[in-house]
Amino acid sequence: MSSPPVAPTGWSRWLVPPAALSVHLAIGQAYAWSVFKPPLESALHLDGTQSALPFQLAIVMLGLSAAFGGTLVERNGPRWAMTVALVCFSSGFLISALGAETEQYWLIVLGYGFVGGIGLGIGYISPVSTLIKWFPDRPGMATGIAIMGFGGGALIASPWSAQMLSSFGGDNDGIALAFLVHGLSYAVFMTLGVLLVRVPRPEDREKTASAPGAYEGVQVSARNAVRTPQFWCLWIVLCMNVTAGIGILEKAAPMITDFFADSSTPVSASAAAGFVALLSAANMAGRIGWSSTSDLIGRKNIYRVYLGVGALMYLLIAVLGDSSKPLFILCALVILSFYGGGFATVPAYLKDLFGTYEVGAIHGRLLTAWSLAGVLGPLIVNWIADHQKDAGKHGPALYTLSFGIMIGLLVIGFVANELVRPVHTRFHVPAPREAADVERQQSA
Amino acid sequence: MSNDSSPRDRRSLIVLAWLWVGAPFAYGVYELVQKASRLFHG
Numbered sequence: 001m002s003s004p005p006v007a008p009t010g011w012s013r014w015l016v017p018p019a020a021l022s023v024h025l026a027i028g029q030a031y032a033w034s035v036f037k038p039p040l041e042s043a044l045h046l047d048g049t050q051s052a053l054p055f056q057l058a059i060v061m062l063g064l065s066a067a068f069g070g071t072l073v074e075r076n077g078p079r080w081a082m083t084v085a086l087v088c089f090s091s092g093f094l095i096s097a098l099g100a101e102t103e104q105y106w107l108i109v110l111g112y113g114f115v116g117g118i119g120l121g122i123g124y125i126s127p128v129s130t131l132i133k134w135f136p137d138r139p140g141m142a143t144g145i146a147i148m149g150f151g152g153g154a155l156i157a158s159p160w161s162a163q164m165l166s167s168f169g170g171d172n173d174g175i176a177l178a179f180l181v182h183g184l185s186y187a188v189f190m191t192l193g194v195l196l197v198r199v200p201r202p203e204d205r206e207k208t209a210s211a212p213g214a215y216e217g218v219q220v221s222a223r224n225a226v227r228t229p230q231f232w233c234l235w236i237v238l239c240m241n242v243t244a245g246i247g248i249l250e251k252a253a254p255m256i257t258d259f260f261a262d263s264s265t266p267v268s269a270s271a272a273a274g275f276v277a278l279l280s281a282a283n284m285a286g287r288i289g290w291s292s293t294s295d296l297i298g299r300k301n302i303y304r305v306y307l308g309v310g311a312l313m314y315l316l317i318a319v320l321g322d323s324s325k326p327l328f329i330l331c332a333l334v335i336l337s338f339y340g341g342g343f344a345t346v347p348a349y350l351k352d353l354f355g356t357y358e359v360g361a362i363h364g365r366l367l368t369a370w371s372l373a374g375v376l377g378p379l380i381v382n383w384i385a386d387h388q389k390d391a392g393k394h395g396p397a398l399y400t401l402s403f404g405i406m407i408g409l410l411v412i413g414f415v416a417n418e419l420v421r422p423v424h425t426r427f428h429v430p431a432p433r434e435a436a437d438v439e440r441q442q443s444a
Numbered sequence: 445m446s447n448d449s450s451p452r453d454r455r456s457l458i459v460l461a462w463l464w465v466g467a468p469f470a471y472g473v474y475e476l477v478q479k480a481s482r483l484f485h486g
Contacts, residue, residue, distance in 0.1 A: 010454060011454070012454045012457075012458055014458050015454070015457060015458055015461055018458075018461035018462050018464060018465045019461070021465040021469075022464065022465050025465055025468065025469060149465070149469075152469050152472055152473075155469075155472030155473060155475065155476050156468045156469065156471060156472035158472075158475070159471075159472070159475040160471075189464075189468075192461065192464050192465070196461060270482045271482055271483050271484075272483075273479060273482060274479055274480050274481065274482030274483030274484070275483045277476050277479035277480040277482075277483075278480040278483055280476060281473075281476055281477075281480060329483075
């Protein structure tokens, strides 16, 4: 166990976001796993389901380690958490390199999926609490920067990994070497976060807490937070928002192709890939843009926009989408920006409701909503599209029912957001003076 | 918000830290823009 690294006098809070980014940009590589799939399939004779296994296990481990490791992260501080993330994430690649070299696929699943997945979960929540403590006046912007990094990680890794595989070769030796270089490079890159991260001194916190917009009143422990209706309302909000976003993201390329297949300007495979890239940009921009906006208009209002306007965008696509390509693209971009914004704004929403006391641990527990949405979103869209195809439908009709379901889910999320109220005082952690009074009364 | 007693030292560290994460991020964004432009030219 280690004590959190306290900032020395004169430490700038603007050193904390790059520390957070060095971790999030690294672990965001997870969403570029698909680059390794084709070479793994040909080198180790795997099918598509098998080659997806390391990624799927990594995402499951992300949710589990964030949920169960959150309290440890709060107790031991961000440097401990970033070190664990660095060791697990890099070791995952090194174990995978050994697996590829010896043609033992189970080692890749264990390394990248299990060990690396723990690194993803601990790394994802590692800077959240610290950023909120440094930026109590702008928590949305601060966590938006870090969580944007998670989206940005795949943008870096995707071309980088592809370039590496084309240089080293797609056989098992080439893949092993690529895994080795990834493991070592990410270890060096993440070291910056470990070295730079600091928790604010009490004096610094007092100064930032008195800044306009900062409010550090209510404090609720993670154990108490999961007993409140507010936590579960937010859980539903996140789950619904993520499911709706994944609904587009999962089938983006075939969706735009199907929508305009019968039009005078059908969409080529190359243009569809460009559409997917544009959605990634919207997802990333939404993380920093909408999350920062939430500092100005409030968390509840921004989620009203994500869920309410998001439902409207889905309705527009369903009703008018095939009549206008720009309208279809615009609506999809807005939905994806809300998807990213939903992820990035939720730590600040948690801070508003539960305070900074154990906000990282509470955030970790809330991320189980992401795990469910990650299964639910693709399942709805793929299952329905397959069934509609079997029923002889084609074009936009393949997705109309899915869009209807997404609108319904967003409405459920909207209602859950409306039900969020301030946390009842019985869940609050007593302030030091109140705790002393309680102690005195008990001993009297 | 920090009580910066040696702003020059911290400023160079801040620039270095942001470059460390900004350079690969810029590379990722550049590649993304290249790919996204295919939607309009593909």
